[in-house]
Amino acid sequence: MKIGFIGLGNVGSKLAGSLLRNGHDVSVHDLNGDFVDGFVARGATRGESPAQLMRDCEAVITCLPSPAASDAVMQQMLPEVTAGKIWMEMSTTDAAEVKRLGALVTERGGAAVDCPVSGGCHRADTGNIAIFAGCDRATFERILPLLTRMGRRILHTGEIGSASVLKVVTNYLATANLLSCAEALVTCKAAGMDMNTAYEAIKISSGTSFVHETESQVILNGSRDISFTMDLVKKDIGLFQEVADRAGVPLEINPLMMQILDDGIARYGERELSPNIIRRLEDATGLQVLAPGFPAEMVDDEPEEEGYEVIPTGKPATAAE
Structure with missing residues (x-):
C-alpha cells in the first residue's frame, strides 16, 4: 500500500x-x-x-x-x-x-x-x-x-469519532496526573523530603501513574522536556470540555485545570514545555524541585x-x- x-x-x-x-x-x-x-x-x-x-x-x-x-x-x-x-x-x-x-x-x-x-x-x-x-x-x-x-x-x-473522544479523555487524565504530581513533588520538597526517595515512594505505591513515571523524571532532572507544550495541553483539555458539554456533564475538575493552564501560559508562554507548569508552585514557594540521576528526556527501552x-x-x- x-x-x-x-x-x-x-x-x-x-x-x-x-x-x-x-x-x-x-x-x-x-x-x-x-x-x-x-x-x-x-x-x-x-x-x-x-x-x-x-x-x-x-x-x-x-x-x-x-x-x-x-x-x-x-x-x-x-x-x-x-x-x-x-x-x-x-x-x-x-x-x-x-x-x-x-x-x-x-x-x-x-x-x-x-x-x-x-x-x-x-x-x-x-x-x-x-x-x-x-x-x-x-x-x-x-x-x-x-x-x-x-x-x-x-x-x-x-x-x-469514538477514538477522538477516548483520546481527549486520556489526555484529560494525563493532565490531571501532571498537575497532581507537580503539587505532590513541591509539597515533598517543602516538607524536607529527599526527592529521589520521594520519587521512588510514589512509584512503588498506589499513587503512581504513567505520568509520574515519565514526566516526574524530567521535572526532577530540570530539563522538563517531554516534547509537549502548554498550548497543546490546553487545546486537549479544551476538547475534553467540549465533549462533556455536549453530553451535559457538569465537570468540576477540568474547568479548574483550564484556569491553571491559562495562568501558566500567561506567565511562561504558550510554547513552554508542559511539565514546567510546576514552576507556578516553585515560584510561589521559592523552591526548586530537582534531584540527581534522572534523565533529561524519556527513551523507550x-x-x-x-x-x-x-x-x-x-x-x-x-x-x-
Whole structure:
C-alpha cells in the first residue's frame, strides 16, 4: 500500500518514521521543508501537496496540530478522494469535527478513520505506542497492518469519532496526573523530603501513574522536556470540555485545570514545555524541585515488536470480528 503522510511534527515524524523503518512506501508533506528533506534523505518520497498525496496514494495519514489545520488540509485533498481511498486522522482533534470531515470523505466513496495515539513521544519513536481507531470494522481490517507497524496495542473503538473522544479523555487524565504530581513533588520538597526517595515512594505505591513515571523524571532532572507544550495541553483539555458539554456533564475538575493552564501560559508562554507548569508552585514557594540521576528526556527501552489488536475486557474475540 502506498501511504501519504502529512504533518511531521513531534508525533507525526515518529509515526512516519516507523512506517519507513518497517519498509512501507511513504510519501511525506509538511509546511517545514527541512522536515521533508530529512525524510527524503531516509528514503521517503517528497509529496508536492495534500491533493497530490491523496491522488497518488491509497491511504493518506494526517497528524496536525489543530482541527483547523486538519480542515485546511482536507479541503485540498477532498477533490482527489475517490472510491477505495482511505483518510486516517491521527491528530488529537474534536470528535464532531472528525465526523464532519469523515462524512465528506465517505460521500465521495472513500473511507475515514480517526486513529489518535497515546503513550508519549518516546513510545511513538519506537512503534510501541497505543493507537485507538474509530471506523467500521471492514476499514479497520484494511488498515490494521499499518497500525501494527506504528503502534503496539491497537484498539478498535467503534464508529468514527469514538477514538477522538477516548483520546481527549486520556489526555484529560494525563493532565490531571501532571498537575497532581507537580503539587505532590513541591509539597515533598517543602516538607524536607529527599526527592529521589520521594520519587521512588510514589512509584512503588498506589499513587503512581504513567505520568509520574515519565514526566516526574524530567521535572526532577530540570530539563522538563517531554516534547509537549502548554498550548497543546490546553487545546486537549479544551476538547475534553467540549465533549462533556455536549453530553451535559457538569465537570468540576477540568474547568479548574483550564484556569491553571491559562495562568501558566500567561506567565511562561504558550510554547513552554508542559511539565514546567510546576514552576507556578516553585515560584510561589521559592523552591526548586530537582534531584540527581534522572534523565533529561524519556527513551523507550522496550524492543520494537509487531503490534496487535486489543480486545476490550468483557468482550469475546468474536465480538471484534
